[in-house]
Every structure is written in structure tokens, then in C-alpha cells.
Amino acid sequence: MNRRSLLLSLIGSVVPTSTFAQGRRPLRLLVHESVPRLDLLVDAISTSLPFGEIAVAAQEARPAQIVARFSAQANVAELPDLAILPTPDLAVQLANEGRTFPQVLESGFDVPHWRSEVFVLGHDPAVFVTRKGSIAEQDLPRTRLDLARMLEQGGNRFQGRAGIVNVGTDSVAYAIASQDSLRSSMFWRISAAFGASRARIFDTADELLSALSAGTIDFGYNIPITSARSFLRRDSEIEIIVPQDYVLGLPWCGLVPHGVTWPGPVPQAGGLVSLLTSQRVFDAFSEIGLITPQKPSVIENIQMIDPGPELLVFLDPLKRSRFLDLWFGLVVQN
Incomplete structure (x- = not known):
């Protein structure tokens, strides 16, 4: 998917109805940037009501920008009606601060949630990526x-040829890294190995994948499979490696900001998030690579991360600072 501007205007289908003939505005959807096949998702949302299509105005932003938008609730007119956040820690933080509004899902769509405010829409597995033929088959990790x-044993072979995403600036990378560090001490050994190999550090997963596609690097670590699959559609030489020891599944979360009322029809009172949990939308999520509650994972040893207050630990300023100091100390070795 090409990088879009922050504002995307009315990419959902619009069917003239008496509701919109009366001037009701479209539903404002805020999603994190680089969502693969956003048009597919928006179309699924726009047709998720049983009694007709709705207009969807989609905007893209980085997770930190989504959090900022929720936090600046003085200007209700700029708040979205719905948001999809790929970082459960930040989603829980918003709910904990009273920035979200509880929802009631339609019967039959019981998805994992926290306090009926942070809803799991699907899990995004973190994988390794490489370029076909760049690493001998027997050497692939x-x-x-x-x-x-x-x-560690590659000598000069991987000097400057491996890539990682900057956990200090990318919220998704930080969420994956913090959870990875809890599960295995290998995380810090790998961080040191990347440092010794003078790994290239990228601001986003998309930038890393672009470098991989261009042949600038040969390997990438802890990349969301949705991003990898998006690039794979454009470059068949990209290869996804699913780790055999364990795979982290980071959830995309559905949120409704406190204080916003969309004037259009919803599946039921208090259930605006139901627009993100219809079968059509789950099918769209599955198509772009998410593991959804409606479609069991075929990945073995996947460890699903679900929203909860324990995720707030690594958002504590002191904890985060210490984590980043250690990470940069290992990865950036001058």
C-alpha cells in the first residue's frame, strides 16, 4: 500500500438514504497509518449494517497521534466516532484515563475486551522477514x-545487512519489544547481536520492508505480518519466516472516544463498536493478515496478547526510560 496522506475522504460506499438526505455526517474512522488494503476494510464497515450502507470518512495517523486526538477531548468536533489502535498498551491507557466509552456488542460477537471499552478485533503476529535467496536456505533462522x-557467528556477512525498527519512536515496535522481553532472555541477546552486526535502524516497519525490497538489507526482525503481507503483494521476493519457538500476536483494538455521538443509525444502543465486529469486517481483517476471533490461527506456538492493566507497566516513564536505555545501549554500538 502506498503511503497515504493523513486525510482520506469518503472512501466508503455511500447510498443515498433519508438519513443522509437530512444532512447527517459520515462516520469518522481513525486508523493507524499503513493499514494494508484500507479500502477493503472501509467497504466492509460501510456495509456492515443490515438495513443499508453508511458513509465512512477514514483518516490515518500514527498510534501516538491517535492517542493525542483522544486526549484532546476539549474539541469534540475533531474526535473520531471509531478508532482502530494497533497497540493494546496505549488503548488500555486511554480507557484507564477515562478517554473511551463503554460499548455493548451485538449478540453472537463476543470478542475479548477490557472493561467493555477496549475490544480485540484481531491479532497481528510478529514475524521475521527476508528476501528470497539473500540468505542460504540452511542458514535461515x-x-x-x-x-x-x-x-553472532556470521562474521562480516551481516554487517549492516540486518534491520530492526526503532522501539523508541515506533509504538508498535515498542509494544512488541516490551512483551518479547518478558517471554525470553533471548530478546536482549538478540539486541546485542544486532548491535554487534551494526544493524540498520528504521523508523517504521514499512521503511524496513522498503529497504528489504530494494536489497539494502537481507533480514528484518519482529515485523507485523500485516505489513509484511502488504509488501508481499507488491514484491514476491519478500519471504515471511514464522518463528518456531513462539510468535507474539499483538492485538488491534477497537475504541469509541468518550463524549462523541454519531448521529446515524447503529446496530443497537451503545454498540457503535459493533460496526467493527460484524462478519464482513472480520473477513476483511482476516484478508489483510489478522488472526480474528472468528478464524482460529494456523500458526503454532502463538502467544496472544490481550488488553489488561498489566500492559501499563512498560508505559511508566521510569520503566520505559530504563528499557530504552538498555535497548539503545545494546543496539547502537559505536
């Missing part, structure tokens, strides 16, 4: 231990 050994 299938586990984190394989990866550490590949970097």
Missing part, C-alpha cells in the same frame, strides 16, 4: 536462538 547465532 527459524527460532530466536537461530537468529542470535546467525548474527
